Amino acid sequence: xxxxxxxNEGPYTHEASDSAYQFxxxxxxxxHEIYRVFFxxxxxxxxxxxxxxxxxxxxxxxxxxxxxxxxxxxxVVCIAAAQRRGIMDENEAKRQGKDAHNLADGFRISGLxxxxxxxxxxxxLVTFGx
Amino acid sequence: xxxxxxxxxxxxxxxxxxxxxxxNGSAVLLIEDGIYGATKGGSFEGKVQAAMAGVKIYVLGPDxxxxxxxxxxxxxxxxxxxxxxxxxxxxxxxxxxxx
Amino acid sequence: MFTSSEDMDTDExxxxxxxxxxxxxxxxxxxxxxxxxxxxxxxxxxxxDVSMAFIDDGVYELKKAQDTKAIEQKNFSPTxxxxxxxxxxxxxxxxxxxxxxxxxxxxxxxxxxxxxRAEMAAKMAEQDVLxxx
Numbered sequence: 001x002x003x004x005x006x007x008n009e010g011p012y013t014h015e016a017s018d019s020a021y022q023f024x025x026x027x028x029x030x031x032h033e034i035y036r037v038f039f040x041x042x043x044x045x046x047x048x049x050x051x052x053x054x055x056x057x058x059x060x061x062x063x064x065x066x067x068x069x070x071x072x073x074x075x076v077v078c079i080a081a082a083q084r085r086g087i088m089d090e091n092e093a094k095r096q097g098k099d100a101h102n103l104a105d106g107f108r109i110s111g112l113x114x115x116x117x118x119x120x121x122x123x124x125l126v127t128f129g130x
Numbered sequence: 131x132x133x134x135x136x137x138x139x140x141x142x143x144x145x146x147x148x149x150x151x152x153x154n155g156s157a158v159l160l161i162e163d164g165i166y167g168a169t170k171g172g173s174f175e176g177k178v179q180a181a182m183a184g185v186k187i188y189v190l191g192p193d194x195x196x197x198x199x200x201x202x203x204x205x206x207x208x209x210x211x212x213x214x215x216x217x218x219x220x221x222x223x224x225x226x227x228x229x
Numbered sequence: 230m231f232t233s234s235e236d237m238d239t240d241e242x243x244x245x246x247x248x249x250x251x252x253x254x255x256x257x258x259x260x261x262x263x264x265x266x267x268x269x270x271x272x273x274x275x276x277x278d279v280s281m282a283f284i285d286d287g288v289y290e291l292k293k294a295q296d297t298k299a300i301e302q303k304n305f306s307p308t309x310x311x312x313x314x315x316x317x318x319x320x321x322x323x324x325x326x327x328x329x330x331x332x333x334x335x336x337x338x339x340x341x342x343x344x345x346r347a348e349m350a351a352k353m354a355e356q357d358v359l360x361x362x
Contacts, residue, residue, distance in 0.1 A: 112271040116248075129229040153350045
């Protein structure tokens with residue numbers, strides 16, 4: 001089955017990203033296809049590579065990056081929500097004249113249309129948020 | 131239809147709204163802080179018990195255990211793991227998260 | 230509000246699904262109502278069967294006379310009236326949620342379809358995709 005996942009909250013403050021990660025992992029283990037994980041609202045904060053949690057805590061950002069690498073996941077960060085919250089890839093940083101970019105490996109920035117398209121293409125869309 | 135609730139019924143109205151708008155035969159999965167809605171002894175237990183006549187209630191085991199509530203589950207509520215969560219999503223034609 | 234060219238891509242093989250955007254949160258206190266509306270507007274480009282449901286505090290999003298000047302946030306409430314221009318005309322409001330908040334249809338800034346809880350429940354159950362914020 002094709003499943004899409006929507007993550008609406010950032011890492012650590014809410015459990016949403018943890019739940020979405022565990023759900024995504026379990027779905028892959030069960031042989032389902034994760035068509036896309038879309039990060040919206042504060043969920044875009046799951047994609048900053050500057051995250052550096054204490055050593056004894058999970059690294060939510062790199063955990064997503066690693067899962068994406070292992071299973072060729074499509075991790076999409078909403079551009080409008082990302083711009084509001086200071087998440088940028090190299091191209092966007094250049095375009096906006098910023099001196100830094102912070103998008104983590106395995107994520108890509110794109111439009112909200114990618115969420116609607118996931119809803120159209122997927123058999124199921126599961127939302128995680130606050 | 132699968133309803134997913136992640137809020138404690140003692141803090142927010144998500145579970146109450148979900149139960150108000152869940153049709154007969156649908157399933158409700160309690161995750162994160164939502165697991166408190168699946169536990170015995172609280173003032174919300176009666177509402178969950180009553181709802182169980184029309185809907186099936188599931189609770190996510192890992193969230194239950196994390197909160198030290200694994201031994202308090204209301205009789206008749208089904209405990210599932212993340213794999214069971216995936217199965218519930220697959221078995222129902224659509225799902226709504228009561229954020 | 231369109232942010233990239235691919236948002237306009239409507240070539241989805243002719244699939245039409247029932248999309249319901251479920252709004253349960255009041256405006257301004259959190260960003261969900263505003264950013265939720267942005268998705269709804271984008272969805273119009275995909276020629277799907279789109280509706281919005283207003284339940285619980287979501288009904289406050291439609292309250293007339295919003296004036297946000299003093300809190301320096303954008304008053305996005307006129308956007309609900311613009312939805313018709315995007316062919317998004319199914320705005321469902323739960324009767325029980327309105328009544329519980331002491332509101333009537335006359336308090337709302339746009340024409341809506343008021344459904345009681347059983348009708349709203351049935352409407353939700355028949356959707357292909359429910360997106361909630």
